[in-house]
Amino acid sequence: MNTNNKSSDLEQAYSPSTAARCYERTVQLYASQSEQALHRYPNRQIAYGLTDEEYVLLFEPGHGAPKAVLVFIHGGYWQALSAFDACFMAGPFLQHDWAYAAVNYTLAPRASIAEMITQCAAAILAIHQQHPGLPIVVAGSSAGAHLCAMMMHVDWKGLGTPSCPIHAGLLISGIYDLRPLVETYINEPLHLDVRSATGLSPGLQRATTPFPVTVCYGEHETEAFKLQSETYSNYLLEQGVSIGCYQINDVDHFDILFEFDKPDSQLLSVTLASLKLK
Numbered sequence: 062m063n064t065n066n067k068s069s070d071l072e073q074a075y076s077p078s079t080a081a082r083c084y085e086r087t088v089q090l091y092a093s094q095s096e097q098a099l100h101r102y103p104n105r106q107i108a109y110g111l112t113d114e115e116y117v118l119l120f121e122p123g124h125g126a127p128k129a130v131l132v133f134i135h136g137g138y139w140q141a142l143s144a145f146d147a148c149f150m151a152g153p154f155l156q157h158d159w160a161y162a163a164v165n166y167t168l169a170p171r172a173s174i175a176e177m178i179t180q181c182a183a184a185i186l187a188i189h190q191q192h193p194g195l196p197i198v199v200a201g202s203s204a205g206a207h208l209c210a211m212m213m214h215v216d217w218k219g220l221g222t223p224s225c226p227i228h229a230g231l232l233i234s235g236i237y238d239l240r241p242l243v244e245t246y247i248n249e250p251l252h253l254d255v256r257s258a259t260g261l262s263p264g265l266q267r268a269t270t271p272f273p274v275t276v277c278y279g280e281h282e283t284e285a286f287k288l289q290s291e292t293y294s295n296y297l298l299e300q301g302v303s304i305g306c307y308q309i310n311d312v313d314h315f316d317i318l319f320e321f322d323k324p325d326s327q328l329l330s331v332t333l334a335s336l337k338l339k
Contacts, residue, residue, distance in 0.1 A: 072245045074285035077203070077234070077314035081281060087315040091142070094149035102151055109187035110180065112167065117184050118144045119191065120151040120161040129196040129228070129336055130160040132188055134181055136203030136234075140169045140250050150321045153329050160195075162188050166208075170250040174239075174261050181208045182215045189226040196228040198335050202318055206235025210293070211261070213268035225270035229335035231328075232276045234286060234314045237264035237293035241285070264293040273303035273338040275331050281313035303338060305331070 078084045104120045121127060131154050135147040144165035151161040166172070166180040189197060201209035209230050217225045239258040242248050259265055274297065278290045287308070294306035309317055309327060320328040 071241050072247070074283050075236070075241060075245060075247060077283060077286060080283045081313035081315050084313070084315045087313075087319075088142075088146075090319075091146040091149060095146055096148075098148040098151045099145070102155055104148075104151075107187055107191065109184045114165055114167045115180055115183070116144070116165050117187060118148060118163045118165070119188070120148070120155055122155055122158050122160065125158070127160040127192070127195065128158050129198060130162055130188055130192060131332060132162045132164060132185055132197055132199045134164045134166075134199065134201035134205035134208045136201065136205045137168070138247055139174055139177060139204045150318060153321045153326070157329075157333055159333075160192065170252070174251060174253075177208060178211045178215070178261075182212060182217075182220060185212065185226060186220060186222060189222070196336055197226055198229045198231065198332060199227050200231035200233065200332065201235065202233040203235060203314065206232040207237060207239075207263065210235065210237055210263035210274075213271050214263060214266055215270060217270055225272060227272045229272055229338045230274040231332050231335070232274055232290075232293075233328075234278045234282060234290070234317060235276070235293070236286065236289050237296075238262045238289060240265075264289070264296055267300060268297070268302060271297075271300065271302045273335065274305075275335070276304065276306040277309055277317075277328070277331075279312040279314055279317040280308055280310045283314075286314065 073079055102120050107117045107119055109115050133147050135142045144163040147163040154161040164184045166177045199209045209232055239262045243253050243258050276290050276294045294304050297304045320326050
């Protein structure tokens with residue numbers, strides 16, 4: 062196969078917008094509905110590092126202690142969006158007496174993916190320190206799902222905590238083998254080669270600090286993204302990790318996140334039920 066054709070095929074396979082409906086409008090809704098949530102619900106910004114980009118936006122129920130906290134890591138192919146685009150999901154969790162935290166991290170090319178992983182771990186530790194003993198469920202979409210999965214490869218003891226503080230995870234429309242991205246335009250700000258992509262792929266490394274996870278994806282995803290989820294789920298299952306994997310119908314890579322706020326939401330019910338895991 063011609064190398065240019067192969068690269069073009071990979072770029073289409075790993076461009077979720079090619080299978081999505083009105084993705085630009087959906088991403089605009091992320092921002093506008095997040096702004097509404099920031100004005101509607103009390104929240105505070107917590108720094109977990111020394112730079113201006115290392116912070117968490119934390120929403121907490123207005124009465125009593127929360128039952129748990131959902132820590133959400135946004136997507137954007139490690140090079141777009143921010144925590145301020147990921148606040149629109151706070152409401153459904155607050156209504157169930159959960160806290161909700163949107164993690165911000167430094168984007169490529171200013172940070173490497175390895176640095177983002179370290180930042181996300183530090184953010185989770187900061188939430189853990191805010192609410193010691195509170196169950197933490199991590200969730201992420203697309204590149205955020207990858208960063209969530211990489212929390213199973215963190216040296217938590219080296220960060221000063223005796224064990225992984227994460228109770229369970231929800232991985233939405235993620236990518237778990239980064240090698241196909243190396244020869245695509247997506248890699249331009251990431252600077253991956255095959256070796257680094259392999260080392261940063263949770264689907265190619267055995268989990269050292271596993272926790273139960275649910276892997277899901279939308280009906281209107283590219284086949285490459287669907288296969289990534291299914292292959293990674295099988296890989297975790299082989300390792301004995303508690304795993305569930307399913308497709309959500311009539312949604313795409315982007316609007317899948319609005320499922321949290323729908324009546325009888327499968328995403329929300331699965332996340333709330335994750336407290337019973339372990």
